[in-house]
Amino acid sequence: MLDNAGKTASMETREELLAALAGISAWEKEQNKLMIWDRITRLPFKLLDKVTPKVIHEKIGKLLDELGSYIQNGGNYLVAGRKVGQLMETASRSAGAPEQGPYPLAVMDAAAEKLSGSSRNVATVQGATTGFGGVFTLAADIPAIMGLSLKVIQEIGLCYGYDPTDKAERIFTVKVMQFASSDIVGKRTILKELNLQAGGNGDITAGTNEAVSKIQGWKEVITVYRDNWGWKKLLQTVPVAGMFFGAFTNRKALEDVAEAAQMLYRKRRIIARLAELDNE
Numbered sequence: 001m002l003d004n005a006g007k008t009a010s011m012e013t014r015e016e017l018l019a020a021l022a023g024i025s026a027w028e029k030e031q032n033k034l035m036i037w038d039r040i041t042r043l044p045f046k047l048l049d050k051v052t053p054k055v056i057h058e059k060i061g062k063l064l065d066e067l068g069s070y071i072q073n074g075g076n077y078l079v080a081g082r083k084v085g086q087l088m089e090t091a092s093r094s095a096g097a098p099e100q101g102p103y104p105l106a107v108m109d110a111a112a113e114k115l116s117g118s119s120r121n122v123a124t125v126q127g128a129t130t131g132f133g134g135v136f137t138l139a140a141d142i143p144a145i146m147g148l149s150l151k152v153i154q155e156i157g158l159c160y161g162y163d164p165t166d167k168a169e170r171i172f173t174v175k176v177m178q179f180a181s182s183d184i185v186g187k188r189t190i191l192k193e194l195n196l197q198a199g200g201n202g203d204i205t206a207g208t209n210e211a212v213s214k215i216q217g218w219k220e221v222i223t224v225y226r227d228n229w230g231w232k233k234l235l236q237t238v239p240v241a242g243m244f245f246g247a248f249t250n251r252k253a254l255e256d257v258a259e260a261a262q263m264l265y266r267k268r269r270i271i272a273r274l275a276e277l278d279n280e
Helices: 014-031 036-041 045-051 054-073 082-094 105-131 135-159 167-181 184-193 205-212 215-227 230-236 242-279
Strands: none
Touching: 014 184, 014 242, 054 135, 054 167, 082 105, 082 135, 105 135, 105 242, 135 167, 135 242, 167 184, 167 242
């Protein structure tokens, strides 16, 4: 965890922090309303599995190894904090706050929103490019969207003062990605694992220690993430026309991931600041 984020409890009043926390709780309740479209799009992936080329199944297997490597040592997906640091300084300067921190929540939110927007744009182009070739370029799309997801989650985490070089934070990153693609039961389970349910203290230690011992859980992340696309990705397998579906589905996927990341990291920061006020 970065020091410059943990010293800003005095920047917001207890009432402001509690109001922000209430807003996040309202968002969590909205996540429980799984839309009919989302229910439908989860159904046909078993069918899609049967017609999916072997190369895609092999690519998914490789992703499991890469995800395990990321959790253990950062792997190829670990981001550098310099770009985010510069973004934070610019956002803070625009808000009239100290350039070097500590930063108020409003500055963190602004930087996170900017990163979220840029990631959606990149994902849109990525989806259109890989969707153009149909099912054969889908093999390149799946690892690309996972890499973009991990990248934006880490960068948003840095905005709120959480360092992805910490192993527990890398596990948290994967859990955020899993949260974005899970159903109602899955979301509730993840919040409880991470002590972010209503009344939770935001201490992720126990949940992340348990997660790292379950290698099978990494497979679950990929499976849930993949199955969530269902018919959306099936439509992307149509050559040429798939570029339009690919652009839309990838943009939506990154939008969901970035939103989940911002809400969960923001909730951790608010809980931490409330605890600091209590200690004072």
